[in-house]
Amino acid sequence: MGHSSFHPTPRTLMGPGPSDVHPRVLAAMAQPTIGHLDPQFISLMDDLKALLRHAFQTENPLTLPLSAPGSAGMEAAFANLIEPGDKVVVCINGVFGMRMAENVRRMGGELVTVEDEWGTPVDPQKLSDALAAHADAKVVAFVHAETSTGVCSDVAALCGIARQAGCLTIVDAVTALGGIELRVDEWQADVVYSGTQKCLSCPPGISLITFSPAAAEHIKARNTAVQSWFLDLSLLMGYWQGEGARAYHHTAPVNAMYGLHEALLMLYEEGLESAWQRHRNMHELLAVGVQELGLEFVVDSGCRLPQLNVVAAPEGTDEAQVRRKLLADFNLEIGAGLGVFAGKVWRIGLMGYAARRENVQLCVSALRESL
Amino acid sequence: MGHSSFHPTPRTLMGPGPSDVHPRVLAAMAQPTIGHLDPQFISLMDDLKALLRHAFQTENPLTLPLSAPGSAGMEAAFANLIEPGDKVVVCINGVFGMRMAENVRRMGGELVTVEDEWGTPVDPQKLSDALAAHADAKVVAFVHAETSTGVCSDVAALCGIARQAGCLTIVDAVTALGGIELRVDEWQADVVYSGTQKCLSCPPGISLITFSPAAAEHIKARNTAVQSWFLDLSLLMGYWQGEGARAYHHTAPVNAMYGLHEALLMLYEEGLESAWQRHRNMHELLAVGVQELGLEFVVDSGCRLPQLNVVAAPEGTDEAQVRRKLLADFNLEIGAGLGVFAGKVWRIGLMGYAARRENVQLCVSALRESL
Numbered sequence: 001m002g003h004s005s006f007h008p009t010p011r012t013l014m015g016p017g018p019s020d021v022h023p024r025v026l027a028a029m030a031q032p033t034i035g036h037l038d039p040q041f042i043s044l045m046d047d048l049k050a051l052l053r054h055a056f057q058t059e060n061p062l063t064l065p066l067s068a069p070g071s072a073g074m075e076a077a078f079a080n081l082i083e084p085g086d087k088v089v090v091c092i093n094g095v096f097g098m099r100m101a102e103n104v105r106r107m108g109g110e111l112v113t114v115e116d117e118w119g120t121p122v123d124p125q126k127l128s129d130a131l132a133a134h135a136d137a138k139v140v141a142f143v144h145a146e147t148s149t150g151v152c153s154d155v156a157a158l159c160g161i162a163r164q165a166g167c168l169t170i171v172d173a174v175t176a177l178g179g180i181e182l183r184v185d186e187w188q189a190d191v192v193y194s195g196t197q198k199c200l201s202c203p204p205g206i207s208l209i210t211f212s213p214a215a216a217e218h219i220k221a222r223n224t225a226v227q228s229w230f231l232d233l234s235l236l237m238g239y240w241q242g243e244g245a246r247a248y249h250h251t252a253p254v255n256a257m258y259g260l261h262e263a264l265l266m267l268y269e270e271g272l273e274s275a276w277q278r279h280r281n282m283h284e285l286l287a288v289g290v291q292e293l294g295l296e297f298v299v300d301s302g303c304r305l306p307q308l309n310v311v312a313a314p315e316g317t318d319e320a321q322v323r324r325k326l327l328a329d330f331n332l333e334i335g336a337g338l339g340v341f342a343g344k345v346w347r348i349g350l351m352g353y354a355a356r357r358e359n360v361q362l363c364v365s366a367l368r369e370s371l
Numbered sequence: 372m373g374h375s376s377f378h379p380t381p382r383t384l385m386g387p388g389p390s391d392v393h394p395r396v397l398a399a400m401a402q403p404t405i406g407h408l409d410p411q412f413i414s415l416m417d418d419l420k421a422l423l424r425h426a427f428q429t430e431n432p433l434t435l436p437l438s439a440p441g442s443a444g445m446e447a448a449f450a451n452l453i454e455p456g457d458k459v460v461v462c463i464n465g466v467f468g469m470r471m472a473e474n475v476r477r478m479g480g481e482l483v484t485v486e487d488e489w490g491t492p493v494d495p496q497k498l499s500d501a502l503a504a505h506a507d508a509k510v511v512a513f514v515h516a517e518t519s520t521g522v523c524s525d526v527a528a529l530c531g532i533a534r535q536a537g538c539l540t541i542v543d544a545v546t547a548l549g550g551i552e553l554r555v556d557e558w559q560a561d562v563v564y565s566g567t568q569k570c571l572s573c574p575p576g577i578s579l580i581t582f583s584p585a586a587a588e589h590i591k592a593r594n595t596a597v598q599s600w601f602l603d604l605s606l607l608m609g610y611w612q613g614e615g616a617r618a619y620h621h622t623a624p625v626n627a628m629y630g631l632h633e634a635l636l637m638l639y640e641e642g643l644e645s646a647w648q649r650h651r652n653m654h655e656l657l658a659v660g661v662q663e664l665g666l667e668f669v670v671d672s673g674c675r676l677p678q679l680n681v682v683a684a685p686e687g688t689d690e691a692q693v694r695r696k697l698l699a700d701f702n703l704e705i706g707a708g709l710g711v712f713a714g715k716v717w718r719i720g721l722m723g724y725a726a727r728r729e730n731v732q733l734c735v736s737a738l739r740e741s742l
């Protein structure tokens with residue numbers, strides 16, 4: 001068998017993620033590995049936590065990166081907050097709400113679902129009704145930016161309803177962070193997690209998570225051990241928190257943390273509001289192109305995500321064939337539909353470093369030639 | 372708060388891991404990110420599986436990298452193999468055996484421990500006795516190369532005893548793989564996992580795992596869902612196995628996989644036996660230096676790991692002070708003792724790219740100046 005070094009043909013990444021990675025982030029990751037208990041690395045960890053708090057707009061002390069992708073961030077949120085028998089309300093309007101429900105089932109939680117149609121946001125009234133019918137619910141979970149449908153739900157409203165019912169909230173912000181407004185403290189969300197590979201211009205592999213003081217107290221008061229040793233916050237904090245010496249838990253992915261730090265620094269330098277505005281601007285530019293091509297968005301403009309544009313494939317078009325052509329002829333990746341949208345839509349990402357003018361131009365002109 | 376790019380002072384990594392990363396691996400990781408469903412990435416995944424089978428010396432179809440560090444590899448082994456109530460015998464002769472036991476407890480397994488003193492290998496007779504007393508045991512777990520003590524246990528013998536008792540085996544080969552002889556098929560080990568950050572010259576962040584056909588059958592026959600959605604092999608294989616289209620599970624850490632591929636390729640180019648011999652040779656060179664310094668190994672030569680040398684700190688020496696001096700004056704990292712060895716020993720790693728002549732020279736001469 002002939003093995004050789006792998007040298008990928010570069011692509012322009014305008015799918016649902018990973019999105020284009022900034023050259024500064026790639027260069028940061030190639031720096032020499034140092035020890036995960038090296039004083040230099042400890043200071044990097046401290047700066048990472050500060051930059052994460054800025055990105056999440058929170059003062060939560062319990063804010064840290066986890067050494068595994070976004071799905072592990074989701075699992076960490078549920079594994080730490082939920083004990084067997086706890087009633088959990090999960091709002092489902094796409095793939096990632098479904099995945100949340102599956103997490104609750106596997107952890108022995110008592111699952112209540114609130115379902116909305118794919119392509120529409122979570123309906124606050126339905127959540128109110130569900131909480132009225134389930135006064136013993138402890139946690140409410142939903143997705144801020146549904147990557148499978150391109151829909152934005154109202155985090156502040158949903159968190160408010162949950163809080164009034166005495167529930168803690170778990171918010172999936174994987175595709176949201178850095179791309180649209182997200183204010184963890186102002187909106188009083190309890191557990192919010194995200195990933196590196198969407199609007200942070202960073203490769204996949206790390207998740208980011210923050211816990212409100214109320215969530216942290218809730219975890220401290222658990223009666224049962226967290227099922228996952230690897231994702232147990234009480235153990236992780238021995239490594240990520242405290243003054244001076246850190247307790248060894250697992251070996252942190254040192255070079256991935258270099259990349260994450262550079263990506264968060266770039267977001268800090270740009271400014272959150274500027275980054276949100278850039279995503280909106282690029283979305284509007286894309287919308288003009290989409291209209292010129294005679295294509296239509298699937299999601300109403302009122303709840304449409306600027307960073308993830310779900311566009312209907314024209315009747316009679318082999319959407320997979322178009323994607324293959326974009327990749328072969330233009331090295332351009334756009335995303336397929338998932339679930340009920342499979343075969344019917346394209347998902348065009350404008351996330352992080354991918355949200356720039358030249359990408360929009362390439363995408364629109366390449367689609368024009370390929371349709 | 373003044374944030375700026377992070378540029379670490381390079382170190383020579385001769386602790387328990389991470390170890391020195393080869394420049395080829397660092398360069399590979401800095402290549403442009405492509406999509407995790409890109410045909411180019413699918414072909415990389417296929418080559419990764421082939422190279423992993425070579426490194427593990429196995430034909431197991433179910434051999435793959437996991438998108439999280441070695442501790443997650445351990446958790447994946449237990450989470451997939453064990454169901455609540457299963458009796459599991461864990462052999463403990465250091466920190467990582469203890470961690471295995473903790474995994475069994477959290478998963479609701481019935482734990483039986485076989486304990487050996489720190490600094491000695493797992494005693495096959497004790498395992499035989501335990502299995503005679505617990506005929507209903509289903510799984511036996513132990514560590515091949517105990518990173519906390521520098522001891523090598525006899526994998527072939529322990530797997531043979533377990534097999535005779537009708538048990539499947541879980542073997543921790545995190546520090547073993549690439550550094551000492553490991554033959555998964557010949558030794559008939561069932562589940563073996565490792566990590567990237569030891570003898571593969573690769574940064575931390577990914578674990579490697581292989582399942583025998585018997586283990587794969589056992590998993591298929593489970594009555595309960597795996598507690599962890601993220602580590603559920605049945606879901607992971609939809610992404611990592613099969614011909615043609617791969618099912619989306621989580622987003623793979625693309626750039627980390629570039630690095631792992633280059634590291635496994637380098638091991639393939641060097642040859643496994645040559646790599647094992649190089650680790651032995653460097654260990655012998657270090658042993659001469661250690662002796663000249665009047666220092667002593669903690670572990671008997673018969674079961675000593677060449678890649679992880681546990682050396683007693685001389686009576687009256689502040690071992691932490693010596694490590695700080697090595698780091699400050701020579702940018703050299705060696706490891707501290709863990710558990711019962713804390714404050715009493717140094718752990719000197721000669722792993723992967725760190726197992727080379729110039730590192731041994733630096734370590735011995737820097738220790739000479741620092742003692």
